Amino acid sequence: MSGGPELRILDHLDEVAREAAEFFLCAAEESVARSGGCRVALSGGTTPKALFTALITSPGTSRFPWSRVQFFFGDERCIAPTHPESNFGMADAVLLRPLKIEAQRVFRMRGEDEQPERAAQNY
Numbered sequence: 001m002s003g004g005p006e007l008r009i010l011d012h013l014d015e016v017a018r019e020a021a022e023f024f025l026c027a028a029e030e031s032v033a034r035s036g037g038c039r040v041a042l043s044g045g046t047t048p049k050a051l052f053t054a055l056i057t058s059p060g061t062s063r064f065p066w067s068r069v070q071f072f073f074g075d076e077r078c079i080a081p082t083h084p085e086s087n088f089g090m091a092d093a094v095l096l097r098p099l100k101i102e103a104q105r106v107f108r109m110r111g112e113d114e115q116p117e118r119a120a121q122n123y
Contacts, residue, residue: 017050018058024051025060032068041074042095044087052095066099071106078111078119 010016031038042048055061073088081089088108096106109123 013047013050014054016047017054020051021054021058022060024055025058025064028069029064032065037068037070039070039072041072042087042091043074044076044090049090049094052091055095056098061099066101067105069101069105071096071101073108076109076111078109078116080112081108 008019010019028038028040071091073091076087077083077085079086081092083089092106095101107123109119111119113119114122
C-alpha cells in the first residue's frame with residue numbers, strides 16, 4: 001500500500017469489490033505482521049456482500065491467515081441471524097462459513113435475545 005491518497009475510477013460493482021478485496025487483504029496482512037492480528041468491523045448491504053464474495057474468490061485468500069482475524073459488526077438489525085435481512089446472517093453465509101472462520105473469532109450483537117438498547121449495551 002502506498003502512503004499517499006490514490007483515486008481510482010471504476011465502472012462496475014464487481015470491479016470495486018475486487019479492488020476493495022485486494023486492499024483489505026493488503027491492509028490486514030500488514031496488521032497481522034505488525035501486531036499479530038487484525039480486527040474487522042463488517043457492514044451489511046449489497047456493496048459489502050460483493051466485497052465478501054470477491055474476498056472468497058481472491059487469489060490471496062487461500063494464503064491469508066484468517067485465524068488471526070476477529071470479526072465485529074458495525075451495523076446490525078435486532079432480528080434473528082436466520083432472518084433474510086440480518087447482516088450477520090448474510091456475512092455468515094457469504095464470508096464467514098466459506099472461510100471456515102471459528103465461532104470464537106466472530107463477535108455479533110445478539111439483538112434477537114433482548115431489547116435493542118440492552119443488546120447494544122452488552123455488545
